[in-house]
Amino acid sequence: LFGPGPSNVPPRVLAAGGRPIIGHMHSEMFGIMNEIKQGIQYAFQTNHSMTLAMSGSGHTAMECAVFNIVEPGESVLVAVNGIWGERVAEIAERMGAKVHTLAKAPGGHFTNA
Template structure:
């Protein structure tokens, strides 16, 4: 008697489940048609890019980007990463094996560098003569560091004496300068900065996003 009473309940539950599944399938059916833009080939016009970035890419680089995709653990990819490190060492003129390619924008690299070099107990001296010095100072403040800005009007650069006086006054653990200030076009001289920082006992962080490859950077000498 109990089994007979349970049978109608089981059938009703099965019917409800089938009805619910049907509603779910109907709800998952696409009802927005594909846009016409996806049905035609992508057309990219040629532009001569003369700003600090992005810049025009050579046909050789474009051809390399169109080659077969490999997995990130394939030995050929690991070999390419080693070759990229060697290329970075050449571009920066350094024999330091700790060279890393950041998979991101220049802003991402700036934030990664500051995040790994600063904490709440550190003092940083930022050479600010454009938007990138301002950005570095802002990031350092958000990290809790004590920030001092060495200020110059846009269009001017810092002399060795300017920086020497700032280091002596604030005694920072890190000095940040922008080599190629793309907001004004100013190229900051780097000669002698490494020696000043060694003498002061602080690290030197250089933003070369807009200058690397266009102006010499001799990392082991400067």
């Protein structure tokens, strides 16, 4: 696992964890998800009705991004300077993209020069 942690949890987060659980079909949850959807639509400047939030890891987010941006057969340039760049390249290859990489040592940076 490449997740962050351990980390200190703020008291308000700890308190929220002690509240009663609401189910995914509860009316309050529908309201919460609608607020999240509106925030996502604003952030991405879209009114598309299929905007949604999903729970997952950083890898899940990368996979969703690549699969929504890249079509099979397209060429993709991936800057690889660590595990996350390697994962993006693997995801794109797996979905059938023509992957080209720029590689630096882990932690290295890229410029447009």
